[in-house]
Amino acid sequence: MYLDLHTHLLWGIDDGPRSEAESVEMVHALITLGFDGAAPSPHCVNAMFLRQRLEEFEAVLSRASIDFDLYENTENKLSPSMIADVITGKGMMLARTRFFLVELSPFAPCPALPSILAQLANAARTALIAHPERSAHFLQGAEAAAVAVRAAGGLLQLDLGSLVGLYGRDAERAARQLLDGEHYAVAATDMHELDDARWIGRALSALDRFCGPAEVERLLTINPRRIAQGESPV
Secondary structure, three states: EEEEEEEOOOOOOOOOOHHHHHHHHHHHHHHHHHHEEEEOEEEEHHHHHHHHHHEEEEEEHHHHHOEEEEOOOEEEOOOHHHHHHHHHHHOOOOOHEEEEEEOOOOOOOOOOHHHHHHHHHHOOOOOEEEHHHHHHHHHHHHHHHHHHHHHHHOEEEEHHHHOOOOOOHHHHHHHEEEHOOOOOOOEOEEEEEEEHHHHHHHHHHHHHHHHHHHHHHHHHHHHHHHHOOOOOOO
8 A cells, every 4th residue: 555745635724625524535535546644744834733633634534434544744845944943853854753845946946955955964854855846956957956866865756746747748757757767765646635636546557657566666655654664765
């Protein structure tokens, strides 16, 4: 079964589901698609409120006898204050491990990214970069950017929607290039609403056709579970 490390399942927080019922329907859809757990990752909000909402959702699923694991997570925007919070332990980490999810700007590259990642690595913090194929930093040269990020200790997370043209041809081209070079550590849905289940199924099939079942297993099962346990991905 798969583990989704980037999804917007928690209701009433960001641009994800608007109601508790919609959140439950999204979990049912993910289970149908082969997932048995997720790390809901709302856009960065108050950590105390996020943890409270996650606990509420765990209780909702338990009352409904839905077996689906949930882990702490948030989608951070790269900024000096976020970096400081992560290094000092104030930031929210993925499943309370050394890993954290961060997104880059879609509009401008970040020349200092390798040095930032190295600084974080020196502080025993590992960045999992969300949908790099959608960021300006990678669209100007995906292969070179991936090599530099990995050398600095960062990890890359594929947005499955990129494989089916959800974010345009440039993102799809970059995603396939990064897959071909085996640069991704994990794949995730970045699911925001129930209707996303329609394309997620197509994207999973596209990933299998492009990479084969062994790589699908690595990206959606083996590495996500290792990261959720605080272990280095393979």
